[in-house]
Amino acid sequence: xxxxxxxxxxxxxxxxxxxxxAQRDAGGYAIAVVRIMLGWYFLWAFIxxxxxxxxxxxxxxxxxxxxxxxxxxxxxxxxxxxxxxxxMAGITVFDWLFQLGLLGIGxxxLLGIGxRVGAAxxxxxxxxxxxxxxxxxxxxxxxxxLMLAGVMVIMGLTAAGGVLGFGKRWAELxxxxxxxxxx
Numbered sequence: 001x002x003x004x005x006x007x008x009x010x011x012x013x014x015x016x017x018x019x020x021x022a023q024r025d026a027g028g029y030a031i032a033v034v035r036i037m038l039g040w041y042f043l044w045a046f047i048x049x050x051x052x053x054x055x056x057x058x059x060x061x062x063x064x065x066x067x068x069x070x071x072x073x074x075x076x077x078x079x080x081x082x083x084x085x086x087x088m089a090g091i092t093v094f095d096w097l098f099q100l101g102l103l104g105i106g107x108x109x110l111l112g113i114g115x116r117v118g119a120a121x122x123x124x125x126x127x128x129x130x131x132x133x134x135x136x137x138x139x140x141x142x143x144x145x146l147m148l149a150g151v152m153v154i155m156g157l158t159a160a161g162g163v164l165g166f167g168k169r170w171a172e173l174x175x176x177x178x179x180x181x182x183x
Contacts, residue, residue: 025163028162028163029163031154031158031160032112032160032163032165033164034151034155035109035112035115035155035161035164035165036109036110036164036165038105038109038122038148038151038152038155039105039106039107039108039109039110039111040106040110041148042102042103042106042109042122043102043106043110044106045106046099046102046106049062049063049069049102050062050063050069050099051063051064052064052065052067057069057072063095063099068089068090068095069095069098069099070089070094070098071089071090073089073132074086074088074089074090074094074132075089075090077132079131079133079134079135080134080135081132081134085132098125101121101125104117104118104121105118105121105122105125108161109155111161111165111166112160112161112162112163112164112165112166112167112170113161113167113170114161114170114182114183115155115156115161115167115183116156116159116182116183117182118155118156119152119155119160120156122152123149123150123152123153124149126145126146126149126152127145127146127149130145130146130149133145159171159183161183167183170182
């Protein structure tokens with residue numbers, strides 16, 4: 001007489017099951033909200049440094065009043081890269097690059113167009129800010145700049161502009177179809 005074991009259904013994980021539309025949509029909306037928040041984060045930095053609304057930049061130091069957007073932060077860097085960053089502080093070309101970077105990253109993230117380019121630029125800018133913050137007082141490796149740079153990489157890899165943004169329409173443009181890195 002042969003005995004057989006009752007066969008059990010295979011164990012599955014959530015990775016084995018297809019995601020529902022609601023799960024997929026929820027993830028898309030979550031990424032979109034984070035993308036928009038990052039866009040505002042960068043755009044607000046541009047606006048405040050340009051007009052000096054008194055949040056991070058006093059009115060008298062506003063860029064439109066002759067202030068330098070890079071002087072306050074870069075002239076106070078002390079870590080291993082202090083000399084490099086101090087040497088950039090207050091130089092017109094770095095002021096312009098910094099401000100145009102803030103504006104471009106903010107606009108791409110808010111609108112959901114050119115997200116890959118904006119995310120790459122944002123991750124690079126945040127990485128340089130991380131280097132300027134070394135050594136970190138609160139954690140031996142990570143700080144908020146590095147974490148946000150990681151989030152920017154996720155935005156670029158997921159082409160996060162299609163939900164709550166103009167990314168889908170942007171991707172349909174002939175130029176973007178030919179140059180996919182512009183997504």
